[in-house]
Amino acid sequence: MLMSDWAFPEEVLTTGRQSEPLYLVSSLLKNSTNASLEAEFADMNIGMTCVLDFSKFFLPDGVFARLLSLCAQYSGDFGEIARAPQLAGNQAIVHFGLSVFALEQTQDKIWIRMERDSEKPAATLKMLVSMFRGARDAVFRDLPWELLLQSPRDASILVAYDNAARAYTSPGVQSVKSVGTRIARVADFAPFFQDGSLKEDERDTGEVDKFDLPLASNLKYHVFLSHKQLEAGDACNLMAEKLVNRGLDVWVDQRTRGNLSTEEMQAGILASKCYLLFLSKTVFSSNAVCMELDTALRAEKPILLVHESDPNRVGFTEFSTYLDTVPETARHIFDHRESMPFQRRLYLTDSFYNELIRRIAASPSEDDR
Structure with a gap:
């Protein structure tokens, strides 16, 4: 029922x-x-x-x-x-x-x-x-x-x-x-x-509200998106697009283009207010993602978690998989953080992005710690 x-x-x-x-x-x-x-x-x-x-x-x-x-x-x-x-x-x-x-x-x-x-x-x-x-x-x-x-x-x-x-x-x-x-x-x-395609169920085609989130002088981005490209590249590209449309500055991992060094990715994390880890089936098997996560933890960046919620997507898995495969040095990221299920459908995205942006805004910057 x-x-x-x-x-x-x-x-x-x-x-x-x-x-x-x-x-x-x-x-x-x-x-x-x-x-x-x-x-x-x-x-x-x-x-x-x-x-x-x-x-x-x-x-x-x-x-x-x-x-x-x-x-x-x-x-x-x-x-x-x-x-x-x-x-x-x-x-x-x-x-x-x-x-x-x-x-x-x-x-x-x-x-x-x-x-x-x-x-x-x-x-x-x-x-x-x-x-x-x-x-x-x-x-x-x-x-x-x-x-x-x-x-x-x-x-x-x-x-x-x-x-x-x-x-x-x-x-x-x-x-x-x-x-x-x-x-x-x-x-x-x-x-x-008047609002674009009636069948467009993921991307913004009409007007969306923009948020005014000032950044500290030493930061360039509100959030760094870390993910495994084969399992979550489409989701993170969509998320970045929607966050930018709402007025945020976003660092998106572009490893697939082969034009970013480890040092450049680390610099992107240090220049971001928050580090967002997109959880997918084998995300912790990625050396690059583990390096990014370690960098964020060492820099004491606020960690945000989002997980694949669609069982029909290649990156979907039971949440216990993340707990079983996370590196020991990062296991504590699941202790006091609630992961947000990623939402693609239009009727679910308003509440998803409003809450995500609220968490980004509420995350302490270096000046607050």
């Missing part, structure tokens, strides 16, 4: 129990009804709409429920403007801050309908597609599906997202075929691309 955090107070609880943790069991909503939800659903001023279409195969039980759970949990992360979602049966109205949308399952389709006045609707749709992928992978990783866009000009027209994206990025193309016999104007779909 799938449970997710429910961050909203419930009036049925007595005052003394309001602080108790609450959970949503979305699978129990399947046969429920809510007249007020149905009325508000019908009264929405619908704007941008897209469809997750599974009609070429089928939509397994559990995918929609998992999507509801992810949405409900995420909707609680907006502080004072957070508002509890309305959930019943195959319908939901959810608030991501000032962005409001409706979800509905009809046979083998999941409809996502944005309230017309919502803030950043394209960014919200991208987030929802990312959440759907997380829900799908938990139930049926290779489940075939298609993303359809509803024409903002004519609600009877649906266009495959891939066709719309190809036409939108092709100079001079003005029309695109729908999934039926209709022809649609490419320009009508421009709002869907």
